[in-house]
Amino acid sequence: MDTVNLILDWAGAVLLLAGAVLCLLAAIGLNRFPDLLSRMHATTKPQVLGIILVMFAIAITLRSLSVLATTLLVILFQMLTAPVASHMIARAAVLAGQVDLSQGGADCVPADDAANLDPPSDDSDEPAEEGSRA
Amino acid sequence: MSDPRMIIFAVCAVMLTISAILALYRIVRGPSVLNRALASDLIVSILICALGILIVSRRDEWSLPIVVSLSLLAFVSSVAVARFMPRSRPVYSEPHDMQEE
Numbered sequence: 001m002d003t004v005n006l007i008l009d010w011a012g013a014v015l016l017l018a019g020a021v022l023c024l025l026a027a028i029g030l031n032r033f034p035d036l037l038s039r040m041h042a043t044t045k046p047q048v049l050g051i052i053l054v055m056f057a058i059a060i061t062l063r064s065l066s067v068l069a070t071t072l073l074v075i076l077f078q079m080l081t082a083p084v085a086s087h088m089i090a091r092a093a094v095l096a097g098q099v100d101l102s103q104g105g106a107d108c109v110p111a112d113d114a115a116n117l118d119p120p121s122d123d124s125d126e127p128a129e130e131g132s133r134a
Numbered sequence: 135m136s137d138p139r140m141i142i143f144a145v146c147a148v149m150l151t152i153s154a155i156l157a158l159y160r161i162v163r164g165p166s167v168l169n170r171a172l173a174s175d176l177i178v179s180i181l182i183c184a185l186g187i188l189i190v191s192r193r194d195e196w197s198l199p200i201v202v203s204l205s206l207l208a209f210v211s212s213v214a215v216a217r218f219m220p221r222s223r224p225v226y227s228e229p230h231d232m233q234e235e
Contacts, residue, residue: 013142016190020146023183026176027153030160036168039160043172047179051205054186058198061190070198074182077205085175085209085216089168092216098166 012061015053022050036093040086048082051075143191147184154180171215178208 029042055071093099157180160173182204185197 013139020149023180024149024153027156031156054183058189062195067195074205081209085212088213088216092219093168095221096219097222
């Protein structure tokens with residue numbers, strides 16, 4: 001039984017190392033890519049996988065059922081929220097005009113959103129109305 | 135048994151520190167606020183991994199509810215920043231005078 005504990009402890013350490021390497025890769029990709037959208041590719045994918053591996057490392061090292069349930073909950077939350085955040089950032093980038101649409105992406109902007117685009121105007125009560133159109 | 139694994143944990147901590155410094159560089163450098171929101175999301179995830187190192191090295195799951203809360207709230211700042219981003223005309227490659235808009 002002690003060898004099983006030893007193997008599981010070292011497996012947890014290796015998974016933790018892999019998670020840390022993936023976080024480092026995400027940070028390096030965040031700095032090395034030229035565009036916001038490619039930076040999102042390079043950042044969110046290793047970030048989610050790194051958190052998943054770290055949670056597996058926690059669950060393997062602390063061999064308890066409550067810890068396993070909590071780590072699975074963390075994995076579920078991370079997989080639910082990360083696509084939402086990246087989608088919102090990409091949509092805000094396209095609608096703010098920060099993405100070069102000449103290379104073929106203009107058909108991905110929804111028609112009603114493209115029609116509601118207006119130039120940056122003076123400060124008024126616009127953000128509330130713009131938010132309701134979203 | 136814990137002494138050889140502490141070297142691995144120390145290496146992990148150093149890697150997470152370097153990645154946090156790199157993300158901080160993107161927060162400073164990022165041309166727009168969306169880059170900064172993305173980098174801050176990454177910093178919160180690095181924080182989650184650092185708490186994971188703490189939990190594994192001490193074999194104490196005391197910090198696990200903090201990890202759950204952080205994983206839920208990590209995306210709230212990004213969504214809030216993206217939600218209230220002002221809109222403007224899309225960018226095309228042909229030159230156009232921005233003052234005419």
